[in-house]
Structures are given as structure tokens and as C-alpha cells.
Amino acid sequence: MGLFSAGLILHIARIVPFISAGRNFQTTVTGSLPFNYRELSQRKWNKHDSTKNPLIIGLPFGAFISIRSDEKPKDGLCHISQISTRRLESPSEILKTGQEVFVKVIKVQNDGKISLSMRNIDQSKGAEVLETGTVEPRAQKRKQDPDLWELTQMNSAFGVKKIALMGNGGDDPYAEVEEAREQESEEEEVEIEVSKRVPSFLKGKNLRLDVNESDLTGTKNPEGSMTKVAQYGSKFMSEAKMRKLEQKYEEDRAKRLEEKIRMNGDPLNQMSRSSENEIKDSAYKEWQRQSRNQSYGIRSSMTIKEQRESLPVYQKRDALLQLVQQNDFLIVVGETGSGKTTQITQYLAEEGYSTKGVIACTQPRRVAATSVAKRVAQEVGCRVGEEVGYTIRFEDCTSNKTIIKYMTDGMLQREVLVDPDLTKYSVIMLDEAHERTIATDVLFALLREAVIRRKGGLKLIVTSATLDSQKFSKYFENCPVFHIEGRTFPVKIFYTKEPELDYIQSTIETVIDVHTNNPPGDILVFLTGKEEIDTCCETLVEKMSLLRAEKPTVSELIVLPIYSSLPSEMQSRIFEPTPPGKRKVVLATNIAETSVTIDGIYYVIDPGYVKVNAYDPKLGMDTLIVQPISRAQADQRSGRAGRTGPGICYRLYTKNAYLNEMPANTVPEIQRQNLSYTILMLKAMGIDDVLGFNFMDRPKEQLILTALEELYILDALDENGVLTDFGQRMAFFPMEPLLSKTLIQSIEFKCSDEVITIIAMLSVPDVFYRPKEKRDEADRIKAKFHDYNGDHLTLLNVYNKWSDAENQRLWCQNNFVHEKSMRRAREVRRQLLKIFDNLDKRGRHTESSVISCRGNWDLIRKAFVSGYFKNSAKRAATHDPEEGSYRTLVENTPVHIHPSSSLFRKHGVDYVIYHTLVLTNKEYMHCITKIDPKWLVMYAPRFFRTADPSQLSTKKKTEKLQPLFNRNDPKETWRLSKGRR
Known part of the structure; x- marks a missing residue:
């Protein structure tokens, strides 16, 4: 207890928001303490002395109480275990900003740190209340007796209550270290399950989606070699990811190796290895520097009029206009x-x-x-x-x-x-x-x-x-059909003799081979996405730097990426003429198939894959998957090599795969994606019979019915399938139904101002970036914005801090935040505010619907639960990393918290909602928020219900029982005593 005994003095303090390290703040003192702070450790305090101190800082592990004297303020820590007699998940359950509370000093350390407590204090009178009943003991160390431990666990598995077998002295033999044992849980665990209720307009309809992957993606032969490669991915990409994860340790290992070589007296090896690393690093830095240079697109010596008249469509102008007039x-x-x-x-x-x-x-x-x-x-x-x-x-x-x-x-x-x-x-x-x-x-x-x-x-x-x-x-x-012939030249097409098991590795090798052995001409490579393009760019730059150091006669290869999220000034670099004596390689997504035309391309390298959006009916959401392209896409890609002159297309797949594994044409999106937004739009247009809508290619009926069911549980449709007033308001927002419902519900929860900001941040690419050379610093700075409730509020913190900094570019640079994403989010927010204003005018509301919750973050979380309740997951009973630390409530699918989340490896997070699922090497939840399971039943009564305690829940019915005993295991790894302590 230090110099004081419990209950010597009680003070009133006020709660304020968290103050981050290094930030100065200013406040006014409304009262004074009757002592000098330096005398704190030399005198006792009178319990009647009090003051109103305006600072209490809420933290996940407790609260800092700022005690102010006439000379100098001092903070004392009130740990979460000292806030209440019951167990708390976070201090916010009791403490709110601006609240006045009574505290007592329980310890003053030699370094001046103060420990405070609120336990057993009557907050209305400020008097200490003696505890009645048994004092809650601290947790005991787990028993080391294996037989008692295993016997207890086995009895528990067969239904014996926890208190049936106790150790000597009544100790719980399976109490965890540093855990307080709960006598009686005040809040009973809620078992949530999906309601089976079907609206009247869907009764008798087949809502089950019997759709396999080949139906969704249009793969002609799901057992073919290309499909298997797309399913298992590129080994080269997996190894590249592992290299990036270990990159922060590579420099240390290289230094130790160089030191070892130097000590062994082998200067030749030392020189070759160190010079190789220096060549790679300098080449990569130079490539990054060049990629940041601004550029302004195509340079041409022709006037604009001459450029227009040189296009093939100019020769068909009159014939085209005549057909438009007649038809x-x-x-x-x-x-x-x-x-x-x-x-x-x-x-x-x-x-x-x-x-x-x-x-x-x-x-x-x-x-x-x-x-x-x-x-x-x-x-x-x-x-x-x-x-x-x-x-x-x-x-x-x-x-x-x-x-x-x-x-x-x-x-x-x-x-x-x-x-x-x-x-x-x-x-x-x-x-x-x-x-x-x-x-x-x-x-x-x-x-x-x-x-x-x-x-x-x-x-x-x-x-x-x-x-x-x-x-x-x-x-x-x-x-009529009008044809415009382009400037095309013959293209030679080469196939591989055998299927390529790693198309990324083959692509890099083919680029280098073409560059070193073929006549001049630029190269166009088709890849599936940003991650593959960035990895290939980096690898090509490093390999070419070593090759040119060994063979100076090899010409320079200019490596240029192109994908939709790339800044426009960097995109425009692909149109610049290639300098004499050099060759340009453009690594592009399918945007270069038709949307973008690049002059000077003589060689095309086509691995034969594309990333498409496909609706996964099991997960109930859209996922990006890699699949083989169609034959029409393959022909379109090869045609890019014949724009400037006779070209060559290298197809990194066999001719048999082209004929037998690729479909003739790409499956339309409407047959492989979630139709909820589309059906909502059709209903809002007055088209009630969506099943009879005149689609060019009709989607499966089950996909339409599933979309109707989703709109029903979102309250956009009534029992008869008619668009409700709420659904009409949802259709007013240009976004998915889940987001539009969240926005509308935020008005009811009086937190629309904050929800608009969060949704604006969700509508832009990732705002944080992690430079390779400053990853640790970027992660440390990002952690300053983390909110213990989850990522949605973390995004809100970032936007508010950026606004407080007056949208400065320097602030973005210092905090590793993409300025372009922030400015885009600000523009999205303005557009959403304009939509809210139009809704208020239509509804003739005198007051604005944009309301701030003023720090009550629970209201924001409830608003997102009301829209994203389907995207909910519960912590799994097992912690096997292969099975997933969480499971979705809808399909019991194993999922994980993404490492970039503010809740990654945080304790006490049992139920969450997520914005999207990101499938990499695991199924990751992206942008998650901690929730109370009772909210799911409260705000989604059409979809969730509380499980009947008298019956076995659906989730427990699907659980597999794992036997405790395995007689075929000679090492007895099945024994619980062998488990992790």
C-alpha cells in the first residue's frame, strides 16, 4: 500500500479523452488541493479534502486521473481491476468523458507514480463501503499435477461441473495464470443463431444456391492444368511474400555474414556479395525515383488535328454518321x-x-x-x-x-x-x-x-x-453492325510445350529472355493485379541490374507498371516514347486489353490469367479470384502486339489449354455476382417483376431470390416483396445496400456525422502505407491512431487528426498516410453530405440529419451492426491456427483477423463485424469492430435470434467431438498435460 492505507482520501475527478504521448494539452483548475504536490509523500490527506479536477484519461487497461495542485499536475493510474468490483471488458463500460468520480490513493511509488482505486466507493456520497460476503481472491497459479489436471478436464468433457473437483484449499485446478476467477457471471453468454424465417413472397422458392466454382467463373474445364494453377497460386509470389516478411532481418544477417567472410580473410567473396547487394539496392532506389517523376502522357510532333485525322475511324466518319441518322x-x-x-x-x-x-x-x-x-x-x-x-x-x-x-x-x-x-x-x-x-x-x-x-x-x-x-x-x-478496321499487322503466336506450374516465374524469365535475345521493340505483360505487378517490377529491376553489371552491352530495360489504383501521373509514363537504345516493358492488368492503347508494343507476354469478381454464395459475399481468361480475351491480348508492326505473342500455356480449358467468352458479371444493389435499383425504378426482367443473359433464379432475401432482412422489402419507404431511401445512395442502411440508421442513432466520415474513408484505397525501409516506424506511428473498439473508429481518428492538422501534406508524410486517399475521402464526404441535404429537402426537414454523437462511440458501432450484421464472426472455441481464430455466424467459416487491424492479437474480443473478407494465404477479416452479441438480435431481428436454451443450437450441432484418448499415439501427445501451459 506504500505510504498510505486504503481509504485515506477521496477525490473528485473528471474524465477526458485519451491524450497521446508527446501531445501538450491545456486546462483550467476549478479548485485547489490543500497541499503542495512535493509534500505528497510526506503527509496524510484528509478525506474531506476534494477538488474538481478536469482530467481523467480513458484507456483500454484503465484510467489516468490527473490530480492538479497549485504548482504542478500529476497523473495517477486507476487500473481496470480497481474501477469496479465486477469484471470489465473496458473502462468505457463505467467511465465516460466529462463524468465526475470519487477515487482513493492506494499507493505512491518512489518514482512518484500514484495508484488509485474506485472499488467499494459510494460514488454518490464519496464514502468507502465495506465489502460484504467473500472477497474475490486473486487467481492461483495453475496446478502442476498432470493427473488432477487431466482428470478434471475429462470430467468436464462429460458434463461434470467445474466445482466438482477442487484441489486442496478449494483452489480451482484449471485457473489460468493472472486471471481473476469469476464467482457468478453477471452477464450470461448469449448464443446467437440465424433465424430460419422466410418472408411470404419467397415461400415455396428454392433459396439454396447449388453453384460450383466453374459456374461462377465460367471455367470450361475445372480439372484442367490452368485452373489448378489458378487455385493454388504462384509459388514465386508465396516466396516473395515470405521474403518481404523477413526483410527486416535480412540486413542483420547479411552484415553478420560479411563480417564472417572478412574475418576468414576472403576479400573476393566479400567484394562480390557486398557489391551485388549494392547494385540491387541502388537500381531499385533509382527505379523508385524515376517512377515518382511526374509525366504528362503522349508526346507527339503532330498537331491535334493531324492526330485526329490519322485515326482509322476518321476514314469512316460520313458512313458512320449516316447510319446513326437512319437507325x-x-x-x-x-x-x-x-x-x-x-x-x-x-x-x-x-x-x-x-x-x-x-x-x-x-x-x-x-x-x-x-x-x-x-x-x-x-x-x-x-x-x-x-x-x-x-x-x-x-x-x-x-x-x-x-x-x-x-x-x-x-x-x-x-x-x-x-x-x-x-x-x-x-x-x-x-x-x-x-x-x-x-x-x-x-x-x-x-x-x-x-x-x-x-x-x-x-x-x-x-x-x-x-x-x-x-x-x-x-x-x-x-x-445494323458497323465495323471499323484498325491498323493491324500479323502476329506470331507461340505456346509452351508443357503447362507452366508457376506463371509468375515464367513471366519474369520470358521478359528477360525476350529483352536479351530479340530485336528492338517494347514488351507488354498481362498480370492479374497490383501485388503481382509490384513484385514482378521489383524482381525485374534487381535481375536486370545484376545482368547489366555482368554484361554492360545489354541495353537498359525500363520497367513500368499500370493498374487502376496507380496515380495518374505514373500511369501516363507508359505512353512516353522509349528512348533510343532502350526497351520498355509495361506490366498491366486487363485494363490494357481494350481501355488503354500503347504504341510501340511488338511483344506480348500472356500468362493466361485474370482476376475477376465472383459472388461466393457460401460466404454470402463477393470475392476476387484468379481464373483462366477466355479465348476472346486471349485473342484480344495477342492483338496488342500488332498495332505498330509485325509482332510476337508468347502464351505461357499450351495450345490444348487454349482450346479445351478456356471458355469462348467471359461470363457476364450479372451471372456471377451479388445482385442485391441491382435488384434494389430495379425495384426503385418501379420494376417489381425482377424475375421477368428482360436481361440479355439471364442470371440464375437462385441468385435473384438470394438478393431479394438480403433486401428483405435489410428492411428494404416488406413481407410481400414490395419496396418499403426505407428501401426507397436506401436506393438514394450510390453504394451497396449494407452501406446505405448503415448511413440511414446512423440518423436514428444520432451519429451520422461520424458514420459519413468512416464510410468516406472506407470508399478510398488504404490510407496507410509501409515503406520497406521504415516499416517499424510506420507501424509504430499507425498504432497511435488505433482505437480499442476496432478499425472503423481508427479510420475516424485518422480523418479527425488530419482535419485538425488543416489537411497538411507534411502531416501525411510524417504519419505515413496517403495524401491522395485523404483528399479523395474528403471529396466523398462532401458528396455524401450533399446527398443528406437533398434527402432533408425532399422530406422537408427543418433540422439537418447530420448529427454528431459527441464521443459516444457505442452509437457508431450499433449503426454499423444494423447494416453489417451478416458480416459477423465469433471467436472460435478452438485456437488451432489452421482452423481459424474466428468463425462467421452465418456459415461457420474459419476466418482470421488481418495483421493490420487494431484488434490483431487483442484479448477480450469475442464478437466482431467485418467490412470485407480478403483471401490471401488465409481468409482474413478486413476492417473489423468489436460488438456486443445482443446487438445482433436487437438490430437484425429478421436475421438473428437468441438460441433456445432447451435445445441444441445449430452451431453446436455442427461441432465435431475430438477424442481425448488415442491409443495409436506412442508419444501420448493427446494427454492434456502435454499441452501448452
Whole structure:
């Protein structure tokens, strides 16, 4: 107890938010203590002395109470075990910001640290209350008697109560070290299970999804070699990940090895090894430096007029415009690079269609919509947003002057929700239709009806590089098909003799082989995503640096990545002409198949894989999976080598795989993705019979029924399948139903201001980054933003701190935060605030719906539970890392907390909700928040219910019993005494 005995003095203190290390704060003292702080260890305090101190700092492990004197403030720690007589998960269960409490000093250490307690204190009077009954003892060390331990556990397995066998003195033989034994749990454990209730409009329907992976991905031969490689992934990528995890130890090992070589007197080995590392490091740093240099796209000596007239579509201008005038529907098939995307809209505007309405062109990707709009604005001679503009989700760069408008297909779909006939448009061009996104497929049917209703007032042009033109023509009233021939040259195609087991390793080897043995010409490589591209770039830079150090005659290889999340100034570097005497290799996703045209490509390397979004009915969510491409995609990729001159395509798969394992065409997204948002949009447009909707390629009926069921449990549909007022409000937001419900519910919980910020942060790429050379520092700084409730509130902390720093770039650099992501989140937040304002005007509300919860974080967590209750998981009873530390409540699927989460390896986290599942080497929950299981039943009564205690729950029925005894195990590893202590 130090110098004081318990209960010598009681003080009043006030709770305030957590103050991070190194941050200064200022406050005012409303009273004074009747002692000098330096005399604290020399005198006793009178229990009637008190003051109102304005600082108590809430922490996960307790609370710091700031005791203020006339001279100097001093903090005392009140541990979580000293806050209440009952066990707490966190201090926030009792302590709130601004609350006044009574405390007592229980210890003053030699270094001046003070320990405080609130246990057994009447907070209304400030008097100490003597405990009645048995004092709760501290936990005992676990017994070391194996026989008693095992006997107790085996009895427990057969239903014997915990207290049946006790050791001498009544000690619990299986009490954990440093754990307080609970006498009676005040809160009974709640067993949650999924409700089996089916709405009346779905009764009698088959809601079970009998869908296998080949149905979702369109794989022609699920047993083929390419499918197996896609399933098991690249060994090279796995090894690269392991190298990155061990990278912080590599330098130390290298230094020890160099020192050992030096001590052995082998200067030749020392020189070769150290110089090799120096060459790799310097080459990689130089590549990073060059990649950060800003660039401004294609350089050409021709004028804009000459560039436009050099495009193949220019020769077909008059014939094209004549067909548009004569037909309401037109299919245009043109090679990539023929100019159809940038020129047709300008031809239509020059012909006078812009006087009848806006000319719109849709793109499946945001990066394509913005980049094409900038290029067309340059050709027209205006700023982006004036005569030429674009609209993507959460960003509208148009004005009342705009006559040519580029947009994502999803944004045009939302405009149909407000105006089914699209009266403000005169011509609509659906570009890149072969990609068959969900929004494009829905627009096929909606625009077909709108064109027929307007009787010549609206023209529809469907354009693509490769598609089944006859199928499209038949769907659009047997309309004509117009072909635009591009500048194509013959392409030689080479296949591998045997299946490649590691396509990443083969890709790197092929690039180096082409570069060292083939004539000049740039290389285009197709990979599945950012991670593969970054790994290949890094490996190529290192290998080429060593190769050129050994053979200086080898020309330089310029390594350039291209993917959608890459900054636009870095994307534009791929269009720059290759310097003389050098070769350029572009590593791209399928964005380079049709959306982007790169001049100077003579060699294409095609591993034959693509990453697609597929709806996993078992997990009930979308997942990104790698699968073999279709034959149409393979032909499109090989054609990239014949744009500038005769080229070569190296296909890293066999000809047999091309003919027998690849489907003819890519399966449309509408047949392999979750349709909840699509069905909600159709219902909001007044289309009640979604099963009879005129899709070009009809999705499976079970997928539609599953989407209807999800909308029902989200309260968007009533018992009869009719859109509710709540569902109508959900359709007003351009986002998935789970997010839109969370936003609307945040109004009810009076925390919409914070939820808008969090959702804006969720809508942008990851805000944190970890440079290889500063990983430890980045992780340490990131931990300052962590909230013990989870990642959603961590994102809120980041945005608030960035706002407090006045959005400074220096703040982002010092805290390893992507400034571009933060600015994008700020723009998304502005757009959401605008939507809320429009909703208030429609509802004629006098007060704004944007309300702050003022630090009551539980309200934010409840709002997310009301929307993301399906994405919930419970800590698994077993802690086998192979089975998963958590299991989803819906399908009992093993999942893990992602290492980047603020709750990673945190104790006391039993139930969580997650934003997405990320499948790498394990199924990881990304962006999670700790929740109370009672909230699931409270805010999702249509989906969850409390299990009947008289019956065995569904979860327990599926549990497997593991035998304690195994007579075939000679080492007796089955014995509980062999387990971890």
C-alpha cells in the first residue's frame, strides 16, 4: 500500500479523452488541493479534502486521473481491476468523458507514480463501503499435477461441473495464470443463431444456391492444368511474400555474414556479395525515383488535328454518321486504338446532335472515364468540366455548358432511376460493352425500352473491340453492325510445350529472355493485379541490374507498371516514347486489353490469367479470384502486339489449354455476382417483376431470390416483396445496400456525422502505407491512431487528426498516410453530405440529419451492426491456427483477423463485424469492430435470434467431438498435460 492505507482520501475527478504521448494539452483548475504536490509523500490527506479536477484519461487497461495542485499536475493510474468490483471488458463500460468520480490513493511509488482505486466507493456520497460476503481472491497459479489436471478436464468433457473437483484449499485446478476467477457471471453468454424465417413472397422458392466454382467463373474445364494453377497460386509470389516478411532481418544477417567472410580473410567473396547487394539496392532506389517523376502522357510532333485525322475511324466518319441518322440502334465494332471512344462523340457534336441534348459515353472503369474526358477536352480546346466533362461515383465534373459527358455505367444507371426516359440526352454510347459489367447489362434493357418510348428522340450506340455482334444486333431490334478496321499487322503466336506450374516465374524469365535475345521493340505483360505487378517490377529491376553489371552491352530495360489504383501521373509514363537504345516493358492488368492503347508494343507476354469478381454464395459475399481468361480475351491480348508492326505473342500455356480449358467468352458479371444493389435499383425504378426482367443473359433464379432475401432482412422489402419507404431511401445512395442502411440508421442513432466520415474513408484505397525501409516506424506511428473498439473508429481518428492538422501534406508524410486517399475521402464526404441535404429537402426537414454523437462511440458501432450484421464472426472455441481464430455466424467459416487491424492479437474480443473478407494465404477479416452479441438480435431481428436454451443450437450441432484418448499415439501427445501451459 506504500505510504498510505486504503481509504485515506477521496477525490473528485473528471474524465477526458485519451491524450497521446508527446501531445501538450491545456486546462483550467476549478479548485485547489490543500497541499503542495512535493509534500505528497510526506503527509496524510484528509478525506474531506476534494477538488474538481478536469482530467481523467480513458484507456483500454484503465484510467489516468490527473490530480492538479497549485504548482504542478500529476497523473495517477486507476487500473481496470480497481474501477469496479465486477469484471470489465473496458473502462468505457463505467467511465465516460466529462463524468465526475470519487477515487482513493492506494499507493505512491518512489518514482512518484500514484495508484488509485474506485472499488467499494459510494460514488454518490464519496464514502468507502465495506465489502460484504467473500472477497474475490486473486487467481492461483495453475496446478502442476498432470493427473488432477487431466482428470478434471475429462470430467468436464462429460458434463461434470467445474466445482466438482477442487484441489486442496478449494483452489480451482484449471485457473489460468493472472486471471481473476469469476464467482457468478453477471452477464450470461448469449448464443446467437440465424433465424430460419422466410418472408411470404419467397415461400415455396428454392433459396439454396447449388453453384460450383466453374459456374461462377465460367471455367470450361475445372480439372484442367490452368485452373489448378489458378487455385493454388504462384509459388514465386508465396516466396516473395515470405521474403518481404523477413526483410527486416535480412540486413542483420547479411552484415553478420560479411563480417564472417572478412574475418576468414576472403576479400573476393566479400567484394562480390557486398557489391551485388549494392547494385540491387541502388537500381531499385533509382527505379523508385524515376517512377515518382511526374509525366504528362503522349508526346507527339503532330498537331491535334493531324492526330485526329490519322485515326482509322476518321476514314469512316460520313458512313458512320449516316447510319446513326437512319437507325435508333447501332452496333459499332472497332479495334482498340481506332479512335471510336474519343472521336465518335465529337463527330456527333459536330453534326448537331448536341443541340438536341447531351451526348453521353459510358465506361466500365473510372480511370477510363476521367482519362478519356481529359483527352477529348484537350482536342475540343476547353477545360474539363465545361463543354466536355465526366461523372464518376462521388465526383461530378460537369456544368450547364457540358455537351459531351463521359461517365461510368453505374452513374448512368442511377440517372435512369430519376429519369427513366433520359430526356436530357440525345445520344448515348455504351463503350467497352464486351466487358459485360452488371450496370452495362442492366442498361441494355433499360435503354432499349427508353429508345423505343422516345420514338427517335434518343439514339443508342453500343461499341466494343470484340463482341458477338450478331447476338447484340438481334437483341437491339436487328440493328445494323458497323465495323471499323484498325491498323493491324500479323502476329506470331507461340505456346509452351508443357503447362507452366508457376506463371509468375515464367513471366519474369520470358521478359528477360525476350529483352536479351530479340530485336528492338517494347514488351507488354498481362498480370492479374497490383501485388503481382509490384513484385514482378521489383524482381525485374534487381535481375536486370545484376545482368547489366555482368554484361554492360545489354541495353537498359525500363520497367513500368499500370493498374487502376496507380496515380495518374505514373500511369501516363507508359505512353512516353522509349528512348533510343532502350526497351520498355509495361506490366498491366486487363485494363490494357481494350481501355488503354500503347504504341510501340511488338511483344506480348500472356500468362493466361485474370482476376475477376465472383459472388461466393457460401460466404454470402463477393470475392476476387484468379481464373483462366477466355479465348476472346486471349485473342484480344495477342492483338496488342500488332498495332505498330509485325509482332510476337508468347502464351505461357499450351495450345490444348487454349482450346479445351478456356471458355469462348467471359461470363457476364450479372451471372456471377451479388445482385442485391441491382435488384434494389430495379425495384426503385418501379420494376417489381425482377424475375421477368428482360436481361440479355439471364442470371440464375437462385441468385435473384438470394438478393431479394438480403433486401428483405435489410428492411428494404416488406413481407410481400414490395419496396418499403426505407428501401426507397436506401436506393438514394450510390453504394451497396449494407452501406446505405448503415448511413440511414446512423440518423436514428444520432451519429451520422461520424458514420459519413468512416464510410468516406472506407470508399478510398488504404490510407496507410509501409515503406520497406521504415516499416517499424510506420507501424509504430499507425498504432497511435488505433482505437480499442476496432478499425472503423481508427479510420475516424485518422480523418479527425488530419482535419485538425488543416489537411497538411507534411502531416501525411510524417504519419505515413496517403495524401491522395485523404483528399479523395474528403471529396466523398462532401458528396455524401450533399446527398443528406437533398434527402432533408425532399422530406422537408427543418433540422439537418447530420448529427454528431459527441464521443459516444457505442452509437457508431450499433449503426454499423444494423447494416453489417451478416458480416459477423465469433471467436472460435478452438485456437488451432489452421482452423481459424474466428468463425462467421452465418456459415461457420474459419476466418482470421488481418495483421493490420487494431484488434490483431487483442484479448477480450469475442464478437466482431467485418467490412470485407480478403483471401490471401488465409481468409482474413478486413476492417473489423468489436460488438456486443445482443446487438445482433436487437438490430437484425429478421436475421438473428437468441438460441433456445432447451435445445441444441445449430452451431453446436455442427461441432465435431475430438477424442481425448488415442491409443495409436506412442508419444501420448493427446494427454492434456502435454499441452501448452
